[in-house]
Amino acid sequence: MEGEGEGEMEVEGWIEGEGEGEMEVEAPMEAPVEAPVPHVPLLHIFSFLDAASLLRAGQVSKYWNRMADNESLWRRLCRSRWPGRWAAPQELRWKQLFLAHGRRELRMARARPQDFSYREARGRLGILKPMAYLTGNDPTQSGQRSILCSASTRRMLFAWDVQEGTMVWASPVQQSTIMYLATLPERALAVTVDHQDTVKVWNCQEADALATRSLPKPCLSLDALVVDGGAVAVVGDSAGDIHTLTVPGLEHLSRVHAFDHTVNHLHCSPNGKWVFAGATLQLMMPKVFAAQFLLRPQAGEDSRQWASLPLAFCSQACWARQRASRVTMMIQQSSFRRTGFSTFDLAARTAADGAAVVEAHQVASFMLPNRMERPFQMGVQDGAAIVLQSGSHLLLFSIQGTLLQRFDHHQRHICHLWTDALHVVTTAMDDFLHLYVWEEGGLGPRLRSCCHLEQRRADPTPSCFPSYSVCDNASVVCVVTRNRETSVLVMYSLPP
Known part of the structure; x- marks a missing residue:
């Protein structure tokens, strides 16, 4: 790829090759080392390497090759490069997975x-x-x-x-138009909300939904995430409440009051730790909730389990995919026709009483020039x-x-x-x-x-x-x- 360094080009060379086995047999040379580094500290050192460096390290000697082939090292690289809660590979080892999926990326990029x-x-x-x-x-x-x-x-x-x-599946005609859709690729499930405020879970194989639940207020936002080994859907309504439902059963876990007005935006972070909630009303400040709090809210809706982001006029928000506790908001002031962006880092610290406290720290902010569309x-x-x-x-x-x-x-x-x-x-x-x-x-x-x-x-x-x-x-x-x-x-x- 253009602009990449020597290390990245080496990874591409491995990806484009016929397989890793041939290179591993030919490349490693026994280094004249009388006392090799013990495997525990060596693995710790290797854990700081990127993929290209790890591949190069595997060519030093047979011993280093075995250490550089360790599953834990490549699992870390896979989950770092492709953030998300992936399960263990069923057919490939982690190193094979890294190279195979990298080959797909490279083919798409070129x-x-x-x-x-x-x-x-x-x-x-x-x-x-x-x-x-x-x-x-x-x-x-x-x-x-x-x-x-x-x-x-x-x-x-x-x-x-x-x-x-080709179309591989179609649901029966529903009573109302589907307004919102969220998918859980980890589970191959889809969650929908229709115009009659009915939530449904689908596996896109069976004719009928796996589960159905009606909510009492108009639904205006939807997202889904995997957390604690299970999956949940979060739904925002016109009363300012966030409903958390299990997937696929749609059991009602909680209802948390976020705003005095509608919840128009819900965005779950890639690591499953946070849920961003925003309201269209211009003066309402958005909030970020700890996902654990939405699963099991404390009595009185403990305010320490969420953080207000001190900016109004938020029109959109996105979580960083490579730094999953960072969120960026787009701020649009209609009266002044100005657009700006503000970035926050989220963290949870332990208070004196042992409770977790959510904190938001602003790391950057800027406004676009007035002349820009x-x-x-x-x-x-x-x-x-x-x-x-x-x-x-x-x-x-x-x-x-x-x-x-x-x-x-x-x-x-x-x-x-x-x-x-x-x-x-x-x-x-x-x-x-x-x-x-x-x-x-x-x-x-x-x-x-x-x-x-x-x-x-x-x-x-x-x-x-x-x-x-x-x-x-x-x-x-x-x-x-x-x-x-x-x-x-x-x-x-x-x-x-």
Whole structure:
């Protein structure tokens, strides 16, 4: 990849090779060491190495090769590179997993438009929104196919095999339109909330939902997370309450009052420790709750188990995927037409009475220049930079406000921005989408342009409605709407 150092290039060489076994046999040379370092301190030293350094260390001697092959070292590297609560690999060792999944990443990062298979799903689909990957991003599942979940104005939930471009499952028609969707790829489960405030859990295989629960107030936000070995859904309602429900059973664990007005934003941190809650009302300050408190709230709703972030006018928030206790908020002051960003670190300390106390520390803040067109979407990766759209431009700022990169791949306004730990996808009104990948450089995170894709091939019809896209390590999926009644699902995928 461009901009990478020698170590990263060495990792790429291993990834692109036919296998690790040949290199391990030929490369290690017995070093003339009379007294090798004992294995416990050597493993401790190796635990500080990155993947490239660990691979090089394995070439010093057979003894070092055995130590560098230790499962705990590669498990740490896998979970550091792909944050999340992944289970142990079922078919591969951790080192094999790192190289195999890294190969998928590299292939996606180097893909050209002609490398993708192109498929469309058309027909009486209604307007498809929202959507999220049900499977495909779990590094521990080798050969896993990308399955996408999408709701429809036809009051149905669909599942799509992206590589095949086919619908693999459809729910029965529901009584009400699905408004919110969250997926748990670790469990291959989807959670939905419809217009009648009914929460349902689906495995996208059986016809009926696994569980159903109705909530008393209008539901306005939804997210899901894995915590303490179990899965839960959090739902925000119009009364300012956050409901925590088990998944898949939807047993009601708690109801915590967050605001005196609606809970419009709920975002769970990648490490499952925090839940961000925000209200649309301009003067309401957002809060971050300890996930454990939402699971088991103390009597009186202990205020030490959450922290207010002392900024109003929050319109969006994103958790850093590589630093999972860091959250960045976008602040938009409508009356002054100003947009700013503020980044906080969350931590839990132990009080004198032994109770955990949540604290928020502001680490950076800045305002955009007045002359810039106001962004409406943002994304973060490692907590050191913010990517945002402004008109037809994609911009990367440091969290202190320094402009790091500017991209001008679109001719018209960017209408949707999607980010994850590895990719950024922009979708614009010029009927194109553009794929970028995150890179680690000497000066911090950078974006590298990958490829420019048509939203819909050979379709001269101009866009009247915004399109939007999502991405994983092997595919890009775009919903293209040409009229008020139906959408087309466009699926770009790399071969297995």
